[in-house]
Amino acid sequence: MPDLKLVSSEANSPRVAEFFAGIGLVRMGLERAGFDVLWSNDIEPDKRDLYAKQFGPSDATANRSHTFDLGDVGEVTAANMPEDLALAWASFPCTDLSVAGARAGLHGTESGTFWEFTRVLRELAAEDRLPAVVGLENVVGLATSHGGEDLAAIVRELNVLGYSVDVLTLDAKRFVPQSRPRLFIVGSMETPELAVGDDSALRPDWLNAVYADPTLRMHRAALPTPPLPLASGFSDLAERLPADDARWWDEARTLAFEQSLSPVQRERIEALRAAPTTVRRTAYRRTRKGVPVWEVRADDIAGCLRTARGGSSKQAVVEVGGGSLQVRWMTGVEYARLQGADDYDIAGVRDSKVLFGFGDAVCVPAVAWLGEHYLMPQVRAASRAGNEWPRLAEVG
Template structure:
């Protein structure tokens, strides 16, 4: 439902937001489409700041540096909202699983420190994003600690599971945490698409202050679409691997995967798949996805290799690395400015980002309506404040 015409004039102004751990700005892209204005951003990677400002310009305050060096005096006043996609390094299955005690993922506590320093001036709504491993890290203790920390600042907490695959042909499951000082209308369903069984522990813990906002059903999971994002290139393009390299790729496939690929080769239709390099019993092998969906884009720091693109059909098989433009398209940012950037810089930036339309969906259906009072009548959280 479009609420814009029923809002008073002041409510139609952009919602002022701060973006912590901003990366290359894909959260900004999604929030801007949902009616937000990013007035302050922070990240410690110079290469990501270069990409961010190369795409969005410099009409904002970008604090380059460690979030540990940021304090409340650095932030602009009258913030409506703050977002934090804090590092997943210690929560990811590809990482060391130290959880919130880890050096990278533990930067979450600098975000909450800054909120505490803001006192009564902190935004009434905040959001965080991370990998699904956050829910299970240390048997759920890290998630409980995160919610308890936000509770101590006056926020009731909601947790959503939303896969980027609902918007783009990429498997990218993520958790979105929303903290609110106002209690939204409750979803009568405990277990749902957005809050599956494996997330229920946080809501069942009676020591935590949580809520389940009533939200629309998200789009269904995509099962096809990879071909729509594949960059067009001719058979003589030098990016296709030479014969020796392709043969090594094919020789590493299991019999089942080789048979599947041969069937694709024999088809009159050209189809595409993505492939990852794995280590099985100490031997490096390639594995091709069975569906027309990309695997999750990742960064080298996360311990995963780049994805390859496999084309098969009409008697031909060709293999190459996925291109920077394909990374951008798979993250829902097909128009992102890639000019003058190094390929490695682009792949790292997008592999460490958030799917744009997933952010926009959360912003359109939850964050903006919540801030504008459209999901509930404002009600102070007595359980937290008390």
Template sequence: MQEIVELASSRPRVLEFFAGIGLARLGLESSGFRVAWANDYERDKMSMYRSQFGETSGDADFFFGDIASVSADQLPQGASLAWGSSPCTDLSLAGSRGGLRAGESSAFWHYIRLLRDLGESRPEVAVLENVVGLATSHGGDDLAAAVRAFNDLGYSVDVLTLDARRFVPQSRPRLFLVAAKNPPKSENAAPSELRPAWLQGVYSDPTLRTHRAPLPKPPELLLEGFGAIVEAMPDSDERWWDRSRADLFEASLSPVQAARVAEMKRSEQVVYRTAYRRTRKGIPVWEVRPDDISGCLRTARGGSSKQAVVKMGGDEILVRWMTPLEYARLMGAGDFNLQETRTNQALYAFGDAVAVPAVDWLGRNYLMPLIRRKVEHLNEEERAVG
């Protein structure tokens, strides 16, 4: 009976594995959860996490160190949700594609180990968040292995893809595996665009235990908005590149890119776009996005470069690197405490995180209802005994 009271009246507790700088925590706590324990092994990320949530990380215990050195007896009891944003280095299209058992991405198996070692006290729901490359890694075998690992712990698994572009002007699709001890009945779920055709193979595999939870229609993908989040700064700000560097930027553009930029330069209104530096036939070139949306923020690890901001209009063009504040805004964390954070530290950390509003939407519309299902289940058992 005590468990029913705690679940019904309090904010369900969360174990936050691979916490990074705590963007999953921001989204989960916004949707009604409370992080009770967190872990990461990168000192710079821990520093940012603590600058945001306090030296003691608020109400949460923060374990600094490799997840491989964590044991189940170090975890607080009574958590309702486990969240794991495990490393994607070996799963990303920009990475090695070594798979779920290679390099840093193999840390997933320590997440599974800890859930297993928690025994009957393991959380009601466990989430794995990762790049969509997990779905195709090793021909889908890695995704099946992840689902099977949760199955072996008594969970049924739902698989979704959710793009941060539904909430912020950044193209950032991510994969979410939602593992539930007491899943909802799939026959109550209408088809959802969050389970596209390329994910259906996991549901048709008879060796896997899966479910499809009912979901509301998600927000539509944004078509614009980057210009609205650009950090205000005068044209004289030293962060804008000098004239010779801006000329080199324009000179590197392909004919198609150059024509696009020339048209936007002629605009009477200021136009902002993002740009990536690519290597084409061994030559570094710049490519400017045609729309008012940012490309996916990434870390330098994995072969991706930083994004630049291009300001055009009135026959002028200015170029600079994207700022930490713009990274934060594109991740839905515009009020994140950046006062003592180095620029490269911030860019790396935000590029390696999950977007806050995507987590918040998932928490409100999927995870919290799953947790509340347990309250209803326990209530039914209590009435049956009574």
């Protein structure tokens, strides 16, 4: 795992407002890249509580360097925004965009809050305070939602605001042992140096459609090749719980787990149990032909973390080898580690609250990589250009 240290925010650090902030993992990543996050918003009190535990208390009335605005994004206005913003970030809800959901898309109640984010941007544009760069993050299902129309609508909206747009995908497993592909959208007022040659590591073929649309103002920024995807690492990352820890499932529950496995899965587990070395694998509960079953990953990478609001979304850990097999739920400590937030303060917090906060968050080192190699260079370029952006009325 990369050894990333927090960069102390200085007076001249580019200023950021983060929408849909959750527990603040985007803030951690951006601070590692040298940004100063001054304002954050989220609607979930439990997430705000974790945020405050990590970063210190903050509210919308106190005279502090950071404000956490707890409430509906629909109530946020440009008046809430700090002055001289360089970057606005929005990890807007994926609920209506994920292939696992009903896919209402940007018309959905939750994912449709994207339009509240751009409403605030429009208000800032009317006051000549539009940030030089915007960053969006969501599931890769956004690229195919409504046949690609939702992604095109997002690009079109940012174009109206004056931004040229880039779309790329980055998987958390390039930094931590968790399979978590995500889509990142970057809007820039200054057109960056364009990519030359193969950029398929960040922009695979399935993103070509949005770039091929002649009605959209797009660019492909020249970026370094990100780290290669990890092929292992979860066994080393997993917590070491003693054999008598109460979190291990009892004999009856473990037997039921084994009996739910398919023949192929059972053969895999038996081979691992017979090996002299103990390894750890993750498992999800699935429904196959109407029957709940457990499926164990074949590799040493965790599956994508989810918000643990239902049993099927929780991930189990299987510790197997040397003739033994033990199973338990993944812990909050492991969730934090898999999001690259080893130093997050979760002491004394219930695991259910930790899993809820980390399950739909953004991988810290992925944000830090994007911040260092893309967002910060764009902000610096805009600063050198004098921040003379087109007004909304001129581009809309």
